[in-house]
Amino acid sequence: xxxxxxxxxxxxxxxxxxxxxxxxxxxxxxxxxxxxxxxxxxxxxxxxxxxxxxxxxxxxxxxxxxxxxxxxxxxxxxxxxxxxxxxxxxxxxxxxxxxxxxxxxxxxxxxxxx
Numbered sequence: 849x850x851x852x853x854x855x856x857x858x859x860x861x862x863x864x865x866x867x868x869x870x871x872x873x874x875x876x877x878x879x880x881x882x883x884x885x886x887x888x889x890x891x892x893x894x895x896x897x898x899x900x901x902x903x904x905x906x907x908x909x910x911x912x913x914x915x916x917x918x919x920x921x922x923x924x925x926x927x928x929x930x931x932x933x934x935x936x937x938x939x940x941x942x943x944x945x946x947x948x949x950x951x952x953x954x955x956x957x958x959x960x961x962x
Contacts, residue, residue, distance in 0.1 A: 850914075850926035850938035855947045858913060858939070870907040872914050874925040875945070883955045885915060885948050890960070893921045893928075900932040911937040918944045 853861070862869050873880055873888040880890040889906060891899050893916070903912065912929065914922035919942045926938045941948075949955060 849930050850940050852942050853939045854942050855951050858941055868910040870912045874921050875916050881959050883957050886956050893925050896928050907936050913939040915941040916944045918946050
């Protein structure tokens with residue numbers, strides 16, 4: 849259904865190599881604006897089933913890495929996408945944004961313009 853990635857694995861496989869992917873943050877808008885991994889796109893978990901087509905378009909042919917605060921909601925998000933028929937390779941970022949921050953990796957903050 850999906851593969852799990854640690855923060856270090858995600859950074860090495862996608863961020864450090866500039867590997868194309870969709871980083872899908874399924875936290876609430878408020879959590880997303882508070883702090884997020886650079887490049888993440890926010891679609892809250894409770895709205896995800898309404899935006900399946902948008903997720904597919906944003907991802908193109910690239911893998912989708914789901915992230916939340918700790919890795920639990922993103923696992924549910926991966927299940928929602930898979931059951932909705934998304935065929936992309938799916939990854940869950942274990943430890944989520946919390947582990948990213950604990951590793952002292954960069955975060956973006958504030959409202960998204962647009």
